[in-house]
Amino acid sequence: MPPASGSTAGAAPLLRFEQVSKAYPDGRQRIPVFETVSFEVHHGEHVGIFGSRRAGKSTLLRLAAGIEAPDAGRIAFEGRDLAGMSALQRDRLLRDRIGLLASDDWRPAKGERVVDHVALPLVSDGATMHEARRRARQTLHWAGATKFADELAISLAVGERMRVMLARALVRKPRLLLVDEPAAVPSPSEREDLYALLRSGAREHKAALVIASEDSNATRGTDLLMEIGGGELLQAGGESAVVVPLVPRHSPRQPGGLERSGS
Amino acid sequence: MSRPSLNPTILGVRLSMLCRFYGWRLRRHTAQELLAGGGIAVGVALVFGVLVANSSLMSSAGNLLHGLVGSARLQLVARSSDGFNEGLATTVRRLPGVEAAAGLLREEVTVLGPRGRESVQLIGIDPNIIQLGVLTQREPVSSELLLAGGLGLPAEVARSIGAGQGDPVTLFANGEAHPASVRLVLSGALANATRDGTVAIALLPLAQTLTGRLERVTQVLVKPAPGAEALVAGELRRLAAGRLDVEPVEEELRQLGSAEKPTSQSTSLFAAIGGMVGFLLALNAMLLTVPERRRFIADLRMQGFDSHQVLLILGFQALLLGIGASLVGVVLGDVLSHTLFHRVPLYLAVAFPLSSAQLIHASTILLALGAGVLATLIASLPPLIDLRPGRPADAVFREIRDDAGVSRDAVLWLGAAGLVILVAVTVLVLSTPRLTVLGGVALALVAICLIPAVFVTAIGALARIGERIPGSMLVIAMTELRSTATRSIALAGVAALAVYGSVAIGGARQDLLHGIDGAISHYFGTADIWVVNGDDIFNTNSFTADGTAAKIARTPGVAAVRTYQGGLLDIGTRRLWVRARAPTDPAMLEAGQLVSGDLATATELLRRGGWAAISSELAAEHHLRVGGSVSLPTPSGSVRFGVAAIMTNSGWPPGAITINTNDYSRYWRTTDPSALEVDLEPGVAVGTVKHAIEGALGNRRGLLVRTSGERTAESEASARQGLRTLGEIATLLLIAAALSVASALGAVIWQRRAKLASLRIQGFDYRQLWRALLLESLILLSIGSVDGVLLGVYGHALASRWLELTTGFSAPFSLGGLQILETFLLVAGMAIAVIAVPGLRAAKVPASVGLQE
């Protein structure tokens, strides 16, 4: 199947989860993270996933990025089933279409400057490092990170890090930006700034945005808000997650597209 | 508690628990422990194998000799293979103070059995030898069987030629083929001494018949009465009248020692380099586990183990690893000494009775074990920096980074230190040539010191290049190499050392072979065809002429036949190679082997007579110069020769002397040739004439007819056999290093999976990452190889020089580009082959790994 064009707004949704289930091995047992989850993300749409720590938010994003496979169900990106792709095709999808921003994913090389760290991914697509650096500086400037662009990447504080990671994800101009836990930033004011930056970044770069967080401020005001189980909703004996639509989708494109499951 | 003696408490920890701690570690970190243990084992194996092979040669020859001489203390020895009249033995026996004496006739012969031929030393014994305890009355069977007329062969020789008790064999001696039968495969006391020896025993009369030396012996063994040794020695000297040597029976061992010293010295040196590389491999493997062991230390300390206990636990782990790895190394080394390193050097067997018995002394094993354990303990030291007093929380509190990085200062200091050592080595070598060998070792250090600088420079340059190439994985490779700088430098250092060792050893060996080949081809190049006495490659055994030369001269196509004479002559501890050429010989000396003197003048002087060309060590030992004179102990007494030229040793470690045949015949009192040189008429086919000569020789089947080229090849093969160990050490070292660098690279790559996964999330596909990994490895190895090659070439030049200076061999320096290329391809090829698969697996690591801790 040839890759779908980036401008197909009408035909297939950008991302589609159909009856997806996932469980994790933990020691001897498999702990279900969620069961038969279905939802869609459309071009340019902002989606929030709210849930407590270890509720399965990261897992959901990893499945969406195609870097983990579901136990059951189907995940399609621009209409193409991720399971049907080769490893190489999935790698290319990450390069060309999907940006994943996870607060854990911070492994700059020792001695690497911030601008180089942001520029490096562009080399994967045939850019020279000179060209990549120029584009990285633009994106860093946009992310308000110019003042530490030439510092060592490992020396950054958490808040600065998140901005750099955002620049790193957006510099490749993805169609879908997946953000895992922006609330890792310690100071509340910095957090709010980051949330705003995420949204404006997605808008300016014409990317759909999925934010997963335990902070309700991060997911506030999205087109679609989902809560992923855990916390007080847990049933005794299991951790099976519940996906509940708390806020109805603003756009009436797909009424009932989200199903209640697992309960 | 019930058996405190078996499970004592050391510093508050039970002995059983110390073992248990290591068991836990081994269970989890099997691969790392194997890697570290492997390095130690390889080092120990190389050193142990060579030690055993070297010491076995001497000590088994010693055993053989002592077995043969029994309780004799003194000996009367002939100065040529012609020997002296056996009646002298009877005279000796009647001398005052002599308790027993027995004559011996020794000569190199070849025995041919159903399954092969073997060059052995035929030893004819006089029954009086029983009085020396060599054959005892308790072995009447042996004596009787020998008396019945026949050969006694050591089991090893009998097996290798495929002849058993009573089987007929052919014995080539004196240029003839004699039928003989194996009367006994030696057993008993004599057999213990000769079991693995390259000897054959016969009663004196039979030996005399076989070798054509009727009523002659070459040696009389003498047992003086207690306290009468000085008296007897004086009497013997009187009897010898300056025409025979009187010496202690051990003298021959000293001569063997000086003959084999150059070879064993060089193999020991090379094995030591091998051992050092092995240690560095282990150190490298241990460095990989430093972060993990530091965490282990941190954990123990938080649980309340004090620093002594931590030291004890870690030290015990290193001890167990060291003992285990060293034991494996000793076993491997034993295998090596039995297989690769196990051979009696053919060129030595020509002149000495040798034994191939492998003798392993407990002290050798202890030495190897001790060195291995010590190396392991040293290699496991680095994590212990966390035990420095006053800083108990370092390991806990400071983030334990896998790689602490290298500071610019360290790079500069090390580089500067390297250059200083380099200059010092050059000065040292120029001022004190004998210390060249130290220079070779110091260069290894220079290779290590320069690695960080080479690394930093190369990475910088490559990174700049990579930035200009669109989509180049060079950028990734360089970023990653920079961020694992310490480890990468360590790995490049190991590669550099291996390449250094291999290039230096391999190059020097190549030079040595070239030198020897040159000497041999010049030596045999003086005639078209050589008629030689069996397997005697040095032409030291004479044969009865019997008009053979005349017969050959009559053969169609033959222009001239010249007599060549030669033998071995003992001067002090040197058993010299005496070569006598006819004055009509086109070349009296090998042009390439001249050390000092003028070739034309020397040739003229040699032809005139009364002059000799001598080897450089003999010259050095006796402070001789060209134009001076040297006194040689000939069978006619001491004779003065002028020194016409100073030569290399011409391929015979103790040295050589060249004179003309007139002088030889006169002073050695024989006209018997030890070879015949045949010139052909122009335009005749060598093969045809060779066949014709073989026909003309008729029943003298012990004489071989060889073209100059054939004899050169045979000789070269035997010289190469003696030097093979050097080449094998170089290759083993290289393979071990390549494997170890590769596995360490593999381990490093594997530890970086999370980072690779992160790069995949950021858009790199696994093929790009794989390419980056391979590129990174290749660059790392190239950096090490370039550094190693540059210094290796210098080291090679030094080693060649050292060989020339201390061993007297000719070893002209030649670059050997092909060999260097081979070395590099071997290292790079093996390493890339080994890491290709783990590299691909690491590149295909699930991207989710990048999101976990």
Place this chain on the structure above:
Amino acid sequence: MNPSAGLELRELVKHYTSDAEVVRAVDGVSLTVAPGELVALYGPSGSGKTTLLLLTAGLLAPDRGSVWFAQREVSSLPAAEAARFRRREVGFVFQSFHLMAGATALDNAALKLLGDGWTLRDARRVTRPWLERVGLHERAEHTPDKLSMGERQRVAIARALAGEPRLLLTDEPTGNLDSKRSREILALLRDLCRERGIPGLLVTHDPQARAFVDRVHTLRDGHLHEGLDAELAMSLA
């Protein structure tokens, strides 16, 4: 309860020098924890919480001030004495609960007894009840790679308790656990301190911990405050 077996931190100061910059990790901290009391210590990352624990355990020497436990000045003990203090008196549950990978859960829990001349057999006998206490009796013979995160954490707790400690120091014991397991562990720690009458110090990020401790303190920029400060209260809300 024995009032003399309390923990007291007096005006503790610890500075680090990194890249010519002085980091005031702990800057004048005083705190008393009575026997049987469990005190939670909140603070943002890098606020000096871990340093404070290391000072308390005698793993670090303070620049100024002192640590007193059971009427002894821990902070001035020589290294070997401090090691014995940790081995015999402190139960230490560390953030990343390093367990020896090759050893079983039971052997891991028995670790600290092995530094006191115990044979493995005796150490196992004494340790087993503690493993049962944290609910791991069925998993005693499994190595850490066969255990879940929660189980590993419980092994680390059993290890801390096996030496019958007189002081409990824990650093993020629930950092890797889901909320249900976190509550179980927190309850266990609280109960232990109460029933054995030993003081406990709990360094944590976990909002749930507040419900299980007797007192809450905040450490920020090296200074200690009673209760949660405004910023932390907001982020934990």
